[in-house]
Amino acid sequence: MPDADAGGHRLARTLSWPHLVALGVGAIVGTGILTLIGVGADRAGPAVILSFAIAGAICACAALAYAEMATMMPVSGSAYTYSYAVLGEVIAWVVGWSLLAEYTLVVATVAVGWSGYAVGFLTGLGIHLPDALAHGPIFSQGALVEGGVNVPALLIVALVAGVLTLGTRESATVNAVLVVVKMVALAIFVVVALPYFDAANLHPFSPFGFGKTASPDGAERGVMAAAAIIFFAFYGFDAISTAAEEAKNPGRDLAIGIVGSMVACVAIYMIVAVAAVGALSFTRFADSPEPLALILRELGRRHVATFLAASAVVALPTVILAFLYGQSRIFFVMARDRLLPASLATVSRRGTPVRITLFTAAVVMVFAGFLPIDAIAALANAGTLTAFVAVSVCMLVMRRRAPEMKRPFRTPLPWVVGLAAIGGCLYLFASLPQRTQIWFLCWNLLGLAVYFLYAQRLREAGDPERSYEHRVRRRHRRWRW
Numbered sequence: 001m002p003d004a005d006a007g008g009h010r011l012a013r014t015l016s017w018p019h020l021v022a023l024g025v026g027a028i029v030g031t032g033i034l035t036l037i038g039v040g041a042d043r044a045g046p047a048v049i050l051s052f053a054i055a056g057a058i059c060a061c062a063a064l065a066y067a068e069m070a071t072m073m074p075v076s077g078s079a080y081t082y083s084y085a086v087l088g089e090v091i092a093w094v095v096g097w098s099l100l101a102e103y104t105l106v107v108a109t110v111a112v113g114w115s116g117y118a119v120g121f122l123t124g125l126g127i128h129l130p131d132a133l134a135h136g137p138i139f140s141q142g143a144l145v146e147g148g149v150n151v152p153a154l155l156i157v158a159l160v161a162g163v164l165t166l167g168t169r170e171s172a173t174v175n176a177v178l179v180v181v182k183m184v185a186l187a188i189f190v191v192v193a194l195p196y197f198d199a200a201n202l203h204p205f206s207p208f209g210f211g212k213t214a215s216p217d218g219a220e221r222g223v224m225a226a227a228a229i230i231f232f233a234f235y236g237f238d239a240i241s242t243a244a245e246e247a248k249n250p251g252r253d254l255a256i257g258i259v260g261s262m263v264a265c266v267a268i269y270m271i272v273a274v275a276a277v278g279a280l281s282f283t284r285f286a287d288s289p290e291p292l293a294l295i296l297r298e299l300g301r302r303h304v305a306t307f308l309a310a311s312a313v314v315a316l317p318t319v320i321l322a323f324l325y326g327q328s329r330i331f332f333v334m335a336r337d338r339l340l341p342a343s344l345a346t347v348s349r350r351g352t353p354v355r356i357t358l359f360t361a362a363v364v365m366v367f368a369g370f371l372p373i374d375a376i377a378a379l380a381n382a383g384t385l386t387a388f389v390a391v392s393v394c395m396l397v398m399r400r401r402a403p404e405m406k407r408p409f410r411t412p413l414p415w416v417v418g419l420a421a422i423g424g425c426l427y428l429f430a431s432l433p434q435r436t437q438i439w440f441l442c443w444n445l446l447g448l449a450v451y452f453l454y455a456q457r458l459r460e461a462g463d464p465e466r467s468y469e470h471r472v473r474r475r476h477r478r479w480r481w
Contacts, residue, residue: 015246015247015248015253016247016248016249016253017247017249017252017253017256017257017260019257020240020247020253020254020256020257020258020261021256021257021260021261021264022179023240023257023261023322023325024240024257024258024260024261024262024265024322025179025183025261025264025265026178026179026182026318026319026321026322028233028234028261028262028265029179029182029183029186029265029268029269033186033233033268033269033272033292037230037233037272037273037276037291037292038285038286038290038291038294039226039229039230039286040052040226040227040229040230041226041276041277041282041285041286041291042221042282042286043208043220043221043222043225043226043229044206044208044221044222044223044225044226044227045204045205045206045207045208045282046201046202046203046204046205046206046277046282047205047206047207047208047223047226048226048230048273048277048282049270049273049274049277050206050223051223051224051226051227051230052227052230052233052266052269052270052273053266053270054223054224054227054424055227055228055230055231055233055234055428056234056262056265056266056269056270057424058231058388058420058421058424058425058428059231059234059262059266059388060262060263060266061392061417061418061420061421061424062388062391062392062421062425063258063259063262064259064411064412064417064421065388065391065392065394065395065411065417065418065421066078066079066240066258066391067254067255067258067259067409067411068395068407068409068410068411068414069082069391069394069395069398070240070250070254070255070258070409071250071254071255071407071408071409072398072405072406072407072408073085074247074250074254078099078326078329078330078387079095079096079099079387079388079390079391079394080092080095080096080099080330080333080334081333082390082391082394083095083096083390083391083394084337085394086394086397086398086401087390087393087394087397090451091390093447093448093451094386094444094447094448095386095387095390096330096334097443097444097447097450097451098382098383098384098386098387098440098443098444098447099327099330099383099384099387100327100330100331100383101380101383101443102380102381102383102384102387103323103324103326103327103330103380104327104363104364104367105367105380105383106232106319106323106380107157107320107323107324107327107364107368108153108364108367108368109380110316110319110320110323111150111153111154111156111157111320111364111368112136112150112153112368113316114152114153114156114312114313114316114317114320115134115135115150115152115153115156115368118152118156118313119134119152121309121310121313129151129152131148132146132147132148132149133148133149133150133151134148134150134151134152135148135150136148136149136150136153136368136369136370137370149369149370150368150369150370151369153365153368153369154365154368154369156317156320157320157324157361157364157365157368158361158365159317160317160320160321160324160361161324161357161358161360161361163321164321164324164325164328164357165354165357165358178314178315178317178318179315179318181311181314181315182311182315182318183268184311185307185308185311185312185315186268186272188304188307188308189272189275189292189295189296189304189308190271190272190275192296192299192301192304193275193276193278193279193295193296193299194275194278194279196278196279196280196299197274197275197278197279198278198279199278201277201278201279201280201281201282202277202278206223208221208222208223208225209221209222209223210222210223210224211223211224211225211431212224212225212228212430212431213225220433222431224427224428224431225431227428227431228381228428228429228431228432229381229432231381231384231385231428232380232381233269234262234265234266234269240254240257240258240261250408252408254409255408255409272292276291276292276295279295279299280295280298280299284298285298290309292308293305293308293309296308324357324360324361324364327360327364328356328357328359328360331356331359331360332356335356381428381432381436382429382432382436382437382439382440383440383443385425385426385428385429386440388421388425389421389422389425389426392418392419392421392422392425393418393422395411395414395418396414396415396418396419399414399415
């Protein structure tokens with residue numbers, strides 16, 4: 001595969017597979033298991049356990065496709081890069097545009113969630129922030145009810161961005177330490193909650209059925225409706241593929257990082273879900289913003305609940321770090337391909353893209369500090385599903401187009417795994433709320449307008465010899481049909 005542009009456009013190789021596994025676990029295990037288990041239980045009841053299994057299985061298939069493509073093309077950019085090389089620039093732009101929505105909304109949502117934990121934690125210590133500085137603007141039926149700026153959310157994004165600019169290895173080491181804190185907190189929850197397991201709490205197991213159905217209160221429920229939302233709790237491993245240019249041994253480290261983090265997280269989620277649903281009736285914590293802490297308090301273990309909340313305040317920035325890292329690398333590659341201003345693709349002496357990291361943080365801070373993030377956050381799931389379908393398609397196309405090409409990691413049963421990932425992601429997309437599907441369509445229509453009116457002209461105005469697609473296709477002409 002071609003290297004990145006030389007000089008000021010090359011990233012330093014500083015990461016080994018333990019850093020990548022920690023990066024993946026740090027991105028995957030976060031607000032998903034800490035908050036979405038309550039949302040999932042509200043939609044599926046005790047069958048939320050099955051929802052976790054289905055979402056995890058679909059993500060595992062997509063992870064295998066990612067592992068093959070990432071080791072074949074060990075350069076930054078994730079699904080955007082693979083789509084650019086295999087499917088062409090327009091599709092790559094749609095995928096990259098969808099990823100930008102995903103990463104921006106995820107980072108902003110996690111930052112706002114962290115802010116809520118942090119404000120509550122400070123209040124418990126007797127430190128009270130002015131209400132106008134503790135949350136963003138509040139709207140009701142389209143009208144502004146209360147103004148405000150979410151200062152804690154702005155500060156945590158700025159802090160994480162600062163850590164990323166110090167150096168990739170340094171930020172990965174900080175991430176690994178915080179991941180350990182998060183794992184200890186979840187392990188303590190399981191140890192405390194599991195002895196309270198009562199099989200009666202699992203009946204009826206699936207009160208709302210399997211497929212997406214509308215409830216009398218207007219909510220969409222069912223095992224698959226829950227899986228479509230819980231899916232948020234699993235993605236994050238794609239952030240590992242954005243680190244391809246910075247892996248010391250991409251052929252080995254990327255596969256271990258992607259597959260290893262997914263296996264670990266599926267096991268963690270299943271254990272936590274069983275402990276949570278078995279310890280307390282789902283109706284008592286469904287749709288709670290802090291379901292695990294609530295369960296512990298209901299069980300009379302308030303001190304443990306306080307520890308879990310404190311751990312969330314300390315460890316949730318790992319999710320922000322992983323996704324902000326991934327988003328900055330996608331922006332970086334799009335700038336290097338001249339679909340964004342090329343000046344953003346400059347690398348510092350430490351080997352990190354400082355300009356693009358700061359630019360990415362600024363975009364996220366607008367959402368986190370000044371805009372309300374509620375139901376529209378489901379748009380992140382739609383963007384991720386698009387990327388997963390694209391990567392699976394790329395893997396299958398390359399199996400037909402270049403079967404003899406070297407693959408450091410080969411997906412087992414590629415056609416079964418690839419088609420399962422595509423079909424599963426499409427089914428999950430169909431299970432998303434209709435409003436989310438409409439927002440996703442509008443977002444991509446806007447993206448196509450930006451591409452044809454600005455990005456395409458920007459690239460054509462640059463040196464075509466430096467475009468990523470040109471170099472890839474020149475060196476691998478056998479990829480053509």
